[in-house]
Structure formats: structure tokens, C-alpha cells
Amino acid sequence: MLKVDTEKCTGCGECEESCTFDAIFVKDGVAVVDHDVCTLCGICVDGCPEGALELHVEAGAFATDLSSWKGIWVVAECRGGDLASVTLELLAKSRELAAELDAEVTAVLMGQGIESKARELIFHGADRVLIVDHHELATFTDEVYGNILADLAKRERPEIILAGATAMGRSYIPRVATILETGLTADCTGLDIRSEDKALLQTRPAFGGNLLATIVCPEHRPQMATVRPHVMKANAPDPGRKGEVIRIVPRKSLLGHKVQVIESVKEQAEGPNLSEADIIVTAGRGFEQEKNVELARELADLLEGTVGSTRAAVDAGWLSSRTQIGQTGVTVSPKLYIACGVSGAIQHIVGMQGSEIIVAINKDAEAPIFDVTTYGLVGDVKEILPLLIKRIQKERGL
Amino acid sequence: MNIVVCIKQVPNAKTVRYDTEKGTLVREGVEAIINPFDFHALEAGLHLKDAYGGEVTVLSMGPPQAENALRESLSLGADKGVLLSDRAFAGADTLATTYTLAKAIEKLGPVDLVLCGKQAIDGDTAQVGPGLAARLGLPYVTCVNALSVMDDEKTIQVRRINEDGYDILELEMPALLTVLASINTPRLPSLKGKMMARKTEIPIWDAEGIGAKPSMVGLTGSATRVVSTWVPTFEARREMFGGSAEEQVDALVSRLKAAGIL
Ligand SMILES: Cc1cc2nc3c(=O)[nH]c(=O)nc-3n(C[C@H](O)[C@H](O)[C@H](O)COP(=O)(O)OP(=O)(O)OC[C@H]3O[C@@H](n4cnc5c(N)ncnc54)[C@H](O)[C@@H]3O)c2cc1C
Ligand SMILES: Nc1ncnc2c1ncn2[C@@H]1O[C@H](COP(=O)(O)O)[C@@H](O)[C@H]1O
Numbered sequence A: 001m002l003k004v005d006t007e008k009c010t011g012c013g014e015c016e017e018s019c020t021f022d023a024i025f026v027k028d029g030v031a032v033v034d035h036d037v038c039t040l041c042g043i044c045v046d047g048c049p050e051g052a053l054e055l056h057v058e059a060g061a062f063a064t065d066l067s068s069w070k071g072i073w074v075v076a077e078c079r080g081g082d083l084a085s086v087t088l089e090l091l092a093k094s095r096e097l098a099a100e101l102d103a104e105v106t107a108v109l110m111g112q113g114i115e116s117k118a119r120e121l122i123f124h125g126a127d128r129v130l131i132v133d134h135h136e137l138a139t140f141t142d143e144v145y146g147n148i149l150a151d152l153a154k155r156e157r158p159e160i161i162l163a164g165a166t167a168m169g170r171s172y173i174p175r176v177a178t179i180l181e182t183g184l185t186a187d188c189t190g191l192d193i194r195s196e197d198k199a200l201l202q203t204r205p206a207f208g209g210n211l212l213a214t215i216v217c218p219e220h221r222p223q224m225a226t227v228r229p230h231v232m233k234a235n236a237p238d239p240g241r242k243g244e245v246i247r248i249v250p251r252k253s254l255l256g257h258k259v260q261v262i263e264s265v266k267e268q269a270e271g272p273n274l275s276e277a278d279i280i281v282t283a284g285r286g287f288e289q290e291k292n293v294e295l296a297r298e299l300a301d302l303l304e305g306t307v308g309s310t311r312a313a314v315d316a317g318w319l320s321s322r323t324q325i326g327q328t329g330v331t332v333s334p335k336l337y338i339a340c341g342v343s344g345a346i347q348h349i350v351g352m353q354g355s356e357i358i359v360a361i362n363k364d365a366e367a368p369i370f371d372v373t374t375y376g377l378v379g380d381v382k383e384i385l386p387l388l389i390k391r392i393q394k395e396r397g398l
Numbered sequence B: 001m002n003i004v005v006c007i008k009q010v011p012n013a014k015t016v017r018y019d020t021e022k023g024t025l026v027r028e029g030v031e032a033i034i035n036p037f038d039f040h041a042l043e044a045g046l047h048l049k050d051a052y053g054g055e056v057t058v059l060s061m062g063p064p065q066a067e068n069a070l071r072e073s074l075s076l077g078a079d080k081g082v083l084l085s086d087r088a089f090a091g092a093d094t095l096a097t098t099y100t101l102a103k104a105i106e107k108l109g110p111v112d113l114v115l116c117g118k119q120a121i122d123g124d125t126a127q128v129g130p131g132l133a134a135r136l137g138l139p140y141v142t143c144v145n146a147l148s149v150m151d152d153e154k155t156i157q158v159r160r161i162n163e164d165g166y167d168i169l170e171l172e173m174p175a176l177l178t179v180l181a182s183i184n185t186p187r188l189p190s191l192k193g194k195m196m197a198r199k200t201e202i203p204i205w206d207a208e209g210i211g212a213k214p215s216m217v218g219l220t221g222s223a224t225r226v227v228s229t230w231v232p233t234f235e236a237r238r239e240m241f242g243g244s245a246e247e248q249v250d251a252l253v254s255r256l257k258a259a260g261i262l
Helices: A014-018 A043-047 A085-101 A117-123 A142-156 A167-179 A290-302 A311-315 A381-395 B036-052 B064-076 B094-108 B128-136 B191-199 B245-258
Strands: A002-004 A024-027 A030-033 A053-055 A072-075 A105-111 A128-133 A160-164 A184-188 A190-193 A200-206 A211-216 A223-227 A244-247 A259-266 A279-283 A306-309 A336-340 A357-362 A375-378 B002-006 B009-011 B017-019 B024-026 B032-034 B055-061 B080-084 B113-117 B140-149 B155-162 B165-172 B175-179 B225-230 B239-241
Touching: A002 A030, A014 A024, A014 A043, A043 A053, A043 B225, A072 A085, A085 A105, A085 A160, A085 A190, A085 A223, A105 A117, A105 A142, A117 A128, A128 A142, A142 A167, A142 B140, A160 A167, A167 A184, A167 A223, A167 B094, A167 B128, A167 B140, A167 B155, A184 A200, A200 A223, A279 A290, A290 A306, A290 A336, A290 A381, A306 A311, A357 A381, A375 B245, A381 B245, B002 B036, B002 B094, B002 B128, B009 B064, B032 B036, B032 B064, B036 B055, B036 B064, B036 B113, B036 B140, B036 B175, B055 B064, B055 B094, B064 B080, B064 B191, B080 B094, B094 B128, B113 B128, B128 B140, B128 B175, B140 B165, B155 B175, B239 B245
Parallel strands: A072 A105, A072 A160, A105 A128, A128 A244, A160 A223, A184 A223, A279 A306, A279 A336, A336 A357, A357 A375, A375 B239, B002 B055, B002 B113, B055 B080, B113 B175, B140 B175
Antiparallel strands: A002 A053, A024 A030, A190 A200, A200 A211, A211 B225, A259 B165, B009 B032, B017 B024, B140 B155, B155 B165
């Protein structure tokens, strides 16, 4: 229940303004809660300048002996024979967390014919690798991958489990958390350890990226999170690192599944892979017409980069949805990001703000995109891009 | 075919404003809508009912006004609506939500297909579908954007979208799917539907009514807690070039050369 400390409440109305659900309002100089409407989201509690609001929680049902859960697990993802970049990013992050927890980092690797990847995981930061190599794991199914991971976690009791917020991770990790009856924070962009009690602080965007929230999992273990790719940085491999490789033979009862994979089809995105690209030229609605998007392609080709898009450009049918950058698209962090005719909606910005140099070209000098840019050019893309292309061609002696 | 569609009422993102200085959401006439993905889940269910007969039940856990979302679903052609509403449900994270929804679905009786949206646009977790399937012991597929029923009327074939392309998968019902917006175009309400929606009674089930343990629902049954929220701000590091288009392009090229990119 949301409680108001009427002694502390000054009736300032901050809570009233912050509530998305109209559940709290000031009456006769003090905050009053409409309990039928309140969803206990806690946004007002954090925003109260007087500390007058409190979420009162009954003791939970599954008190567990927290100290018996130890170590950090990174769930490795292997696609098309290569480790996903987010796995390496998570290993680097886990080393930082492990230093604060004085814990070991374990990578869990499932699949078929993946033994050779264990070394790579150790070079990138794992102290131990649990390998489950089985022909039933050749193609991914939520049931089998989920059952095996949940079973391992029950037996080994890790304190933290981290996985990539990829299509695969976001599909089967919630199954694992439910089987383990623990919390799971989706699509995190930041992880930290709280100094007082060593809790895992998990930061994630909500409301389409308009709000960031930090979440903890106080009474349940393991603490679980999926983490968005390309927001954390991987370490360079250290071939001198040593680690232990443990092979696990899955019990037969864990291998049954009811979903059959009939076929897997790969569709190639335009140009080099967007999330790995060093240079991205993004086309927004400001191109006005499909034929103008050619200018973005030309610039990208010249810079050996890739073309990205906003949702408005995708909706217009100019570019495929696979090129969309942002909240519901890809997250990118190239060396150079050139946003052309992009307004800078928060849902787009959350997907590109990690870029090293951000350039924006927009005819509206007040466009929000300029709040995040390194260099801003005010003008028409139809005029500026041809000039820029010519200047670079000259630079290159073309 | 007995189909349950889980729908959530969410604040319309377009009407929510954010105050960067205070780090909070600004209320001002926020409108409650059916989570956009759930419209597509409902349409998928109605489409199957049109082709194979049966019943579509819409289920929502939320405050009393979530009844509006259920009425709207009825006007589109759903047969029944059930509202899970109880003060004790408030503050539920995905662990408590899946428990509550699962208890209600068990009470509804045998079901062939449970449909959810890929994610709710307020929390964007995309965890309720997979978690609910685990609780119900059902096979499931997420991010589905095409669905067809095979000749045996028991097996379904679905297309699951991932980063590199897509998979075609087959599974037997009962099953659970979470759907993307690209799976279909939702229909508009019919006049008959609107009348039905007004007349149909929507039962409200509380924790006791679904036999839920008080310790497993709402904030008490949730494993996660929000410790702080804020509106993101970005570091101001911008340099705006002035002058003509040519001058601005020159300035940019010199900066990129200095950065070793050109
Ligand atoms: C839940 C949710 C998720 C979303 N996810 C994403 C996402 O992942 N990615 C995403 O991109 N969007 C996403 N959106 C949409 C987002 O809110 C914006 O609508 C979108 O990013 C706008 O794209 P845009 O900048 O191309 O278009 P607009 O906002 O229309 O901006 C066009 C800009 O071009 C400028 N312009 C016009 N003509 C010219 C010209 N000739 N020369 C130069 N400049 C010109 C204008 O001044 C304007 O600033 C999401 C929205 C929601 C609600
Ligand atoms: N309170 C709720 N009531 C009914 N269905 C819900 C509720 N919360 C989530 N869902 C369903 O689960 C899907 C995913 O939600 P989420 O995991 O919160 O992103 C939604 O699209 C709905 O289909």
C-alpha cells in the first residue's frame, strides 16, 4: 500500500504531477491516495521532496538464505558459430561487478559443437565455463534451453545471472526466471553494485525510453537481468587468462520439447551489419521523398559505412525495418553517426546516444536532435548532403 | 477453439509528457488505451474464431477502469471479458502478474491458445508471455508475425522474427504465442459489436475468486522493486556551425579530419 506521512507532507503537489494514473492528489493541503487506481509503481515515492511517501510491503513469501547464492553467471549466446558481441560485453561488465562482490565469473554455453568457444569466453573474462554440448541443442528452443539453464542454476545457486537482451535472450530467460521464482529486469542499459548491501542495481528505460528506472531484487535469488547489446564495452581478449572448463551432460528429462524448428531463414540487412558498423548515416523523414534517400546511401558508401533509419522513414517505406535504430530497433555505437532529417525523438536517441561523434543535419535549428550532437549543421539535406559528398570526394582525390 | 487473449490497459505514450527538470512524468490528460500489441493479439484470436469457430475470452489484470479496455475488445468481437481487479494485485511485477493471470486462466477451464502482445508499451518488458507459458506448462513462441493452423486443426505453424531473419516453427495446441504488430491489421468495431459490448456483463475476479495466495500477488508477490526513476538528460557537447551551407560543410570536414575519420 502507498502510505502518506501527513506530518511530513507539505501538500506541494509534486506527487500529483508525477502520477500517470491520476491516483494521488492534494486535498486540504495533504496528499491523498486513490487506492483503487494506484498501481504502486513507486514513481511518486522517489519524486517526493519531503520523503513523505512510502510503499508499504508485507513480508514476501519466498524468503531465501541470500548468502548461499554466490557468483556471477553470464549466459553466452552463440549464433551462426560466433559468440554474440553482447556476451563479450557482459563478461567485461561482470569482471567489474565481480571485483566489488569478490566473486567468480562463470559463462554458461549451450549448443552443439561449441567447445572451441570456451577459450574465447575465458580470454574475455570468464573464470569458469559450463559447457552443455548436445545435438538436441543444435537449434534453439525456449523449452530445452530454459530447462537446462534453470536446472543448472538451481543446483549451483549463482547470485546473479546476466543474458543478452536479444530475440533469443528475451524469449527464454523469462521462462528461467519464472521456473526459479525470481525477478528479472528486462533490457537493462546499466548495471552496478549498491555499496551498502551489495545488491545488483539494474537500470532500464521504461515508457519508450522517456523514463529511466533503477530496479533491485531484494529478497529473491538469483538476481536476473537481460542487457541491451552495444551499450557496454567488451574487453580486448587476453590470451594469458586461465580458466576452468566444466562439461555438463544434460539429463534426458530436460531435453523434451514441443516446438519443432521447420526452417531458419537468414535475411541480409543492407550493407555491413548495422550494430557493428563504424560509420552510420541515418535517414529520417526529412528526406521528404524516397528518391532523396539515395543521398544517404551515396554518403554511406563513400565513407564505407551503413545506412540506418528512423521509424518514420521505415513507416514511409523508404528503408527496411531492419535498418531502424532506437527503442524498437537496433542500438548502435559507431565512431561517427550522421543523422540527416531526423528530429531526435527520445525513442530514436536511446538507440544512438552511445555513438562517439554525432553529426546532425536538420533545417530546424530547434530540433531536439541537436541536444545530443557533437556537430550541428542547420540546413536542407538536399542541399547539404550533395555538398558534403563532393567535399569528401575531393578530399579523397576522387 | 478456445482462445484467451491477455490485454493490458496502458497510458497512451503520445499523451504523456516528461519534465526533464523535475525528472518526472507530467499527468495532463493522459489517456488510457489498450496496449497496441494486444490489439494484434486480439485480431489474431478473432481471425481464428472466424475460421474455426469457438470462443475468444479477453482477460485483463488492472484497476477497475480497465473494464473499458475489455468493453472495447467485446465491441471488436470478443465473446467474453474477465477483469482481474483487486487492490492486492497492485504493484505486480512480471512474476506476480504471470501468477495472477495463470490462476485466472486455470479457472476459465481448458484453453487451446493463449495470445499475448509482444510487450506492453509502458514497461516494455516482453516477459509476461513467456512467464505465463511457463506457469501454465504450455509450449510457446515469442515475436510471432505469421500464424496458420494445419489441416489436423491441432498443430499451428508460426513465423518467429529474430535479428538475422526468421524461423518457421510448428507446435501443437494448447500453446501460447506473443505477437508482433506486423502479424495483421486489426478490424474496427461493428455496430452489433458495440451493442453486445454494452450488454455483456464483465465479471470482476479478485484474489480470493481465483484462489490466489495473497503472498504471491501484487507488490507482495513481486521480486523486483523500483528504487529510483528519472528522465534521461544528455550531455551538452554540441557545436553548432553557422553560416552558409558551404561554410558549415567545410567546418564539419575539418573537424572530421582532425578526429582522424577523413
Ligand atoms: C513506443 C515507441 C517506440 C518507438 N521506437 C522508435 C525507434 O526504435 N526508432 C525510431 O527512430 N523511432 C521510434 N519511434 C518513433 C519516434 O517517436 C519518432 O516518431 C521518429 O523517430 C521520428 O522519425 P524522424 O526523426 O525521421 O521524423 P520526424 O520526427 O518527422 O522528423 C523529421 C525531421 O526532419 C527535419 N526536416 C524536414 N525536412 C528537412 C529537409 N529538407 N532537410 C533537413 N531536415 C529536414 C524536420 O525539421 C524534422 O526535425 C517510436 C515511438 C514509440 C511511441
Ligand atoms: N496486467 C495485464 N493484464 C493482462 N495481460 C497482460 C498484463 N500485463 C501484461 N499482459 C500481457 O503480456 C504482454 C507483455 O507484457 P509485458 O511483459 O508487460 O511487456 C502484453 O502485451 C499483454 O498481452
